[in-house]
């Protein structure tokens with residue numbers, strides 16, 4: 001049967017199990033999506049259209065692919081605005097599919113902005129559908145890229161969505177996605193080193209979550225009796241109430257990074273960035289780097305042994321190897337758990353204290369502590385914003401299940417938390433979904449709040465309201481780093497609970513610590529009937545949190 005390209009793409013998306021597509025109009029595929037019965041989640045700007053789909057892929061560990069559409073072609077206004085979302089997805093390695101209009105034949109080279117070169121800088125693969133018959137081929141390639149290898153965004157530009165082709169000529173079959181197992185010799189070498197090490201440390205990255213390898217990580221850590229840290233993006237890959245869990249950041253993590261003689265990195269690029277640890281004295285440590293591809297091997301630090309392959313297959317192979325060599329006994333290393341507990345207790349003491357604080361304005365840690373008390377940590381989703389909420393939550397929030405918390409941001413683009421909380425509601429409708437933000441993140445969100453009302457998305461936005469960009473101002477911790485660009489109108493001048501309440505959200509404004517838990521309970525309660533909530537907690541500025549470890553040169 002002869003169909004147009006837009007219809008073909010819509011049908012292929014259905015075959016691939018895509019349940020909805022986020023969008024900001026216009027995109028020529030959208031009408032076909034509508035006709036073919038693919039629901040669209042219409043966001044209020046193009047960046048959020050990308051971010052919601054991106055977050056959906058992250059939260060489902062790539063097992064369900066987020067798809068978005070936005071404007072492109074000769075009027076690439078939407079694409080230019082969406083670029084921020086794609087850049088963020090690319091930076092963080094999220095397998096999101098972006099579909100846009102392509103520049104039609106005969107129109108190339110007319111605009112100042114060159115679509116193809118711009119898109120290539122933010123994608124794992126940029127496809128241009130230059131002939132309608134190639135629709136199945138390009139969609140197959142797109143889903144192959146999305147489901148195999150190192151995750152990253154795929155962008156498909158469609159210059160002529162109304163061109164037709166014969167749907168039966170090359171029938172589409174869904175793409176399975178493929179994994180690779182590590183070279184057994186590399187696994188043996190890694191096991192050798194691991195069993196010889198005095199003080200090894202497991203450094204787990206988000207690849208563990210994409211590989212669905214949390215159980216395998218736990219099994220290996222327990223067998224070799226080795227402490228575990230996770231990256232910000234991998235927070236939750238290892239249960240944070242486990243006796244071998246050290247932390248994401250803070251003094252206890254620094255202690256272990258410093259004292260380790262071997263780092264077993266799994267599913268992490270080990271790229272030192274603004275929101276990750278460096279490896280101190282790396283030249284004196286043995287770095288075993290287990291990664292899905294070679295891009296990150298010997299990056300920044302000399303890799304002693306690389307184990308290239310899927311994280312789950314790698315962890316399974318390592319565990320088998322260690323088990324075979326030790327007749328199942330693993331590595332005898334003394335009471336590692338007791339030492340981890342002592343280091344954690346010491347590292348977290350000052351945060352645990354303020355989590356019980358009765359001071360007003362409210363200490364933000366009191367909100368986080370109460371949030372942990374109110375939520376079922378095995379059946380809820382929390383995410384942070386850029387700013388102090390990221391730094392503080394990643395220091396103290398106990399994550400018990402993979403993606404019970406979404407840490408994000410090799411670079412952290414303000415406003416992403418709302419997209420993440422929406423995506424979490426779509427992925428796990430039965431789970432409470434909470435975005436914790438400051439005023440900067442809130443500013444980015446405002447235009448998109450209508451979406452939650454329209455779509456009946458029972459999400460709670462927790463606002464740590466402190467009247468400024470708290471990391472930037474002067475205060476008791478010192479002069480601050482950007483004192484001239486710190487203050488915005490705060491809770492004394494603007495009542496955001498009234499502003500957002502007038503939109504139709506359930507809102508509250510809380511200034512008493514004793515009111516935090518009841519207010520959170522009411523918010524989560526209205527969420528269950530599909531009504532979004534916004535709670536403004538009048539907080540002090542308190543930019544205190546666990547540090548990242550430097551490379552120590």
Ligand SMILES: Cc1ncc(C[n+]2csc(CCOP(=O)(O)OP(=O)(O)O)c2C)c(N)n1
Pocket residue numbers: 385386387388389412413414437438439440441442464466468469470471
């Ligand atoms: C798109 C974007 N632009 C700029 C920044 C830099 N930035 C990071 S946090 C922040 C301010 C955070 O202030 P607020 O939201 O009030 O949170 P607080 O630190 O006070 O809790 C800024 C400007 C960013 N992360 N993303």
Ligand SMILES: [Mg+2]
Pocket residue numbers: 438439440464465466467468469470
């Ligand atoms: Mg603030």
